[in-house]
Amino acid sequence: QVQLVQSGAEVKKPGASVKVSCKASGNTFTIYDINWVRQATGQGLEWVGWMNPSGDTGSAQKFQGRVSLTRNTSVGTYYMELNSLRSEDSAVYYCARYIDGQGFVLWGQGTMVTVSS
Amino acid sequence: EIVLTQSPGTLSLSPGERATLSCRASQNIPGNYLAWYQQKPGQAPRLLLYGASSRATGIPDRFSGSGSGTDFTLTISRLEPEDFAVYSCQHYGIPPYTFGQGTKLEI
Numbered sequence: 001q002v003q004l005v006q007s008g009a010e011v012k013k014p015g016a017s018v019k020v021s022c023k024a025s026g027n028t029f030t031i032y033d034i035n036w037v038r039q040a041t042g043q044g045l046e047w048v049g050w051m052n053p054s055g056d057t058g059s060a061q062k063f064q065g066r067v068s069l070t071r072n073t074s075v076g077t078y079y080m081e082l083n084s085l086r087s088e089d090s091a092v093y094y095c096a097r098y099i100d101g102q103g104f105v106l107w108g109q110g111t112m113v114t115v116s117s
Numbered sequence: 118e119i120v121l122t123q124s125p126g127t128l129s130l131s132p133g134e135r136a137t138l139s140c141r142a143s144q145n146i147p148g149n150y151l152a153w154y155q156q157k158p159g160q161a162p163r164l165l166l167y168g169a170s171s172r173a174t175g176i177p178d179r180f181s182g183s184g185s186g187t188d189f190t191l192t193i194s195r196l197e198p199e200d201f202a203v204y205s206c207q208h209y210g211i212p213p214y215t216f217g218q219g220t221k222l223e224i
Contacts, residue, residue, distance in 0.1 A: 035214065037162075045154075045162065045205055045216040060213050061118075094161055101168065103152035103209045107161035 002026040004095050004108035011114045012085050019081040020111045022095030033098040034078045036069065038091040050098065051078065085115045119144055119208050121217035128222050136193040138220045140206035145186050150210030153182060153191045157202045166191065
């Protein structure tokens, strides 16, 4: 049974960068289509970006130039790095496995990122 | 980008009652690639329905979805205590994969 296990909570200062990891435990050999979603406290879900099995990436327009999605296939781990952090980036960040035709079928447990001076 | 508007914002019902949640899109959703997610406090979202009406693995049949084009509905036929949560719709056909703002289903 594959699970997506994310890295722990982070506290960063404005202007810094954060890198969140998402490991596909239970099967590190299959390369997944992984998306990233964030949720500020008390707010709705906000899609951040995607990386497909071919390694292509894309992101929501508001994050373009500020987010980097990468992976290390040898260890089945996916990464989201967000730069130039500001207070409004404080949120829980989720990774999710996407299956075409089905949506986001499996989610990580979430990583809390707090941006504060 | 497709904007999804959910209504109502909050729905107050009792166990055993029927819940009807709406999701309206700003433009036609290709292939009816519309999903519904359930989220409880402190937990990640869980996929309930995809393709507007297909239940995800393990989802009980009291959850059903309908609609096409721009108007979609999630129905919970008889509410169980564990169904009180936030429900979000999402289109996922072509990026950007936008979400609705959510409907809180409360007792």
